[in-house]
Amino acid sequence: xxxxxxxxxxxGPAGNLIVLRIEGSIDQANIDQLQKTIARVVAGGCARIIxxxxxxxxxxxxxxxxxxxxxxxxxxKNGELAFAAxxxxxxxxxxxxxxxxxxxxxxxxxxxxxxxxxxx
Numbered sequence: 001x002x003x004x005x006x007x008x009x010x011x012g013p014a015g016n017l018i019v020l021r022i023e024g025s026i027d028q029a030n031i032d033q034l035q036k037t038i039a040r041v042v043a044g045g046c047a048r049i050i051x052x053x054x055x056x057x058x059x060x061x062x063x064x065x066x067x068x069x070x071x072x073x074x075x076x077k078n079g080e081l082a083f084a085a086x087x088x089x090x091x092x093x094x095x096x097x098x099x100x101x102x103x104x105x106x107x108x109x110x111x112x113x114x115x116x117x118x119x120x
Contacts, residue, residue, distance in 0.1 A: 002058075004030040006037050010046075017048040017116050019084075019109060023055040026063030034063065038070055047079025050112045054085035064099060071102065080104070084112040 003024040011017050018041055026034055041049065051067065071081045082104040086094075094100040106112040 002027050002029040004033055006034065008041065011113065012048065012116070016046060018046045019050045019052055021052040021055070025058035026056070027058060027060040028062060031062050031066065034066055038066065042073060047074050047077040048116055049074065050082050050084050050109065050116070052084045052109050053087070053090060056090065059090060059093065061097065064097060068099065068102065082106060082112045082115065084109040
């Protein structure tokens with residue numbers, strides 16, 4: 001069984017930015033957990049999300065699909081999705097499946113937070 005842990009950290013002036021620190025694997029066994037977490041965050045009014053992938057060990061194509069859908073949903077709400085601390089392994093995967101240009105990516109969480117704080 002795959003392990004997935006998602007730690008949520010609200011930030012921003014009105015708590016309108018959330019960092020999802022993703023640890024472990026995103027695959028068919030736990031994709032529902034990721035989808036439910038994201039749905040709850042978006043339903044709670046958050047339209048600016050940083051996915052910190054520093055401790056992500058695996059992502060399936062279904063997992064990438066969840067983030068593509070999330071980007072579209074947030075775009076409809078004038079929000080934004082950004083990735084932080086994406087390893088070269090995952091950058092390569094994103095490139096191979098043709099989604100690397102779709103997402104905004106930062107070397108670390110600090111840089112992603114700075115990006116969002118400039119636009120706040």
